[in-house]
Amino acid sequence: MSDRNGRTALPKPSEVGPYLQLVCKATGAAAVAWWLARLVPGHPQPIFAALAALLGVYPTVARSLRQGLRYAVGFLLGVLVGVPVSLLFGPTIWGILVVVPVTLVVAAWPKLSGQGVQVPFTALFVVLAGGSAPVSYAVPRLGDVAIGVATGLVINAALPPTLYREETRNAADRLAERTADLLRATAEEVRHSEPPRPEAGTGLALAVHHSTLDVVHAHEVAAESHRFNARSLLTRRRDPRPAHKTLEALYAAAEQARVLAREAQRISSGRDRSPLGDGFREEFTEVLEALADLVSAQRPSGPRPSEEQVERARTSYCKLRDTAVESPEKSPDQRLAETQLCALALQLLFDLGHDGAVTPEQLGVSC
Numbered sequence: 322m323s324d325r326n327g328r329t330a331l332p333k334p335s336e337v338g339p340y341l342q343l344v345c346k347a348t349g350a351a352a353v354a355w356w357l358a359r360l361v362p363g364h365p366q367p368i369f370a371a372l373a374a375l376l377g378v379y380p381t382v383a384r385s386l387r388q389g390l391r392y393a394v395g396f397l398l399g400v401l402v403g404v405p406v407s408l409l410f411g412p413t414i415w416g417i418l419v420v421v422p423v424t425l426v427v428a429a430w431p432k433l434s435g436q437g438v439q440v441p442f443t444a445l446f447v448v449l450a451g452g453s454a455p456v457s458y459a460v461p462r463l464g465d466v467a468i469g470v471a472t473g474l475v476i477n478a479a480l481p482p483t484l485y486r487e488e489t490r491n492a493a494d495r496l497a498e499r500t501a502d503l504l505r506a507t508a509e510e511v512r513h514s515e516p517p518r519p520e521a522g523t524g525l526a527l528a529v530h531h532s533t534l535d536v537v538h539a540h541e542v543a544a545e546s547h548r549f550n551a552r553s554l555l556t557r558r559r560d561p562r563p564a565h566k567t568l569e570a571l572y573a574a575a576e577q578a579r580v581l582a583r584e585a586q587r588i589s590s591g592r593d594r595s596p597l598g599d600g601f602r603e604e605f606t607e608v609l610e611a612l613a614d615l616v617s618a619q620r621p622s623g624p625r626p627s628e629e630q631v632e633r634a635r636t637s638y639c640k641l642r643d644t645a646v647e648s649p650e651k652s653p654d655q656r657l658a659e660t661q662l663c664a665l666a667l668q669l670l671f672d673l674g675h676d677g678a679v680t681p682e683q684l685g686v687s688c
Contacts, residue, residue: 339483343380346476350374354472358465369396370465370472376436377473383548385477389470391436396466398427399443400459407448407455416448481552485543492539493571494620496532500575501617503529507582508609511589511602526579533575540568571619573672578616581665585609588658601659604641608666611637615673634673638666 354374358367376392379385402424410416424444428437443462451458503525547553585605589597597605611634618626645659 339380342480342483343378346480347375347378347473350378350469350473350476353476354469357472358468361461361464361468363461364465367461367465367468369462370469373466373469374473374476375469377470377475378477380482381546381548382474382478382482382550383545385474386549388436389474391433392439393466393470395428395433395436395439396443397463399424399440400447400463402427402440403444403447403451404455404459406444407451410448412449412452417445420444420448478549478551481550482546484550484552485539485546488539489536489543489568490621492532492536493568494622496529496536496571496575497616497618497620497623499525499528499532500578501613503582504578504609504613504616507585508606508613511585511597511609512606526582529575529579533572536568536571567619567621570672574616574619574669577665577669577672578612581609581662581669584665585662588662597658598644598655601641601644604637604644605662605666608634608637608641612666612669612673619673634670638663638670641666 351371351374354370355367358364358370361367364370373389373392373396377385377389379388403420406416406420406423410419421441424441428440430437433440446462447455447459506525589602611630614630615626615634618624618630642663645656645663
């Protein structure tokens with residue numbers, strides 16, 4: 322697994338079970354690969370078998386397969402470059418001056434990802450340690466690598482790694498709560514007559530954004546942990562991960578809530594505060610609070626939204642729309658501002674109806 326920045330994400334040491342399982346499997350894979358490789362004639366010190374076995378043990382089977390193959394390909398490319406350079410120049414400074422830049426260019430191949438370093442590493446070994454017989458040196462090492470990668474993959478798959486399931490649901494719960502907090506804070510800012518504190522709304526909006534990224538990352542990690550994992554097949558019926566459709570609806574609702582909060586803050590603060598009428602302001606805060614309750618009820622671990630919550634959101638929006646269109650004496654700026662906020666609130670209502678927990682029919686706005 323890797324985090325959002327592409328770094329390897331191993332189990333935290335505090336997660337004693339998964340971490341010890343990984344340590345034990347890596348240790349066993351290295352030992353077994355060393356033992357197996359020594360059974361092959363001409364392999365008295367199969368160092369690369371033990372090293373390659375470690376590349377077959379990662380927190381997920383999918384990543385083990387991917388990194389193991391990349392290691393093997395990087396090693397093979399290093400041999401293919403190192404052998405001809407060694408035959409031409411031997412273990413000399415000229416061999417180093419040729420093999421290093423060439424292999425560093427090859428190592429930049431994106432498909433190798435983090436295993437690109439194996440290309441110059443292996444090529445230098447072939448040039449400097451292969452001496453006058455680089456082929457005789459390299460071929461047994463290729464066999465060591467094949468044994469090591471295969472051993473690591475088999476052991477990791479035979480003892481299925483941990484499935485990361487609860488993390489997605491917990492992250493989605495936090496996203497729903499933070500989105501609801503943003504809407505409630507916006508309602509308070511709109512309700513009160515004093516100018517709101519922009520930094521408060523900005524901080525909550527940023528927290529919603531970060532929570533969205535956390536859900537996406539947790540979902541990716543969970544999906545990878547299930548690929549090629551035998552434990553996933555055995556426990557599929559007990560999978561607590563939220564449905565993809567539910568997460569997509571939550572992402573859309575969170576983003577729309579950020580847009581709604583930003584526009585409400587802009588319109589109701591500073592010079593733009595005057596466009597909102599007092600009646601509209603009060604009705605709008607009711608809508609925001611009703612929307613906050615609906616968003617909070619979108620938590621995958623929580624109960625489905627109640628009929629009372631759905632009805633409150635619908636009727637609140639209907640009252641808001643009526644307030645926005647009445648009073649023909651409103652200024653164009655006021656009518657535009659209120660119409661814009663109505664449209665944003667309506668869009669959030671529709672976003673909350675996409676996952677089946679709240680149907681679009683329930684949120685129908687035929688007032």
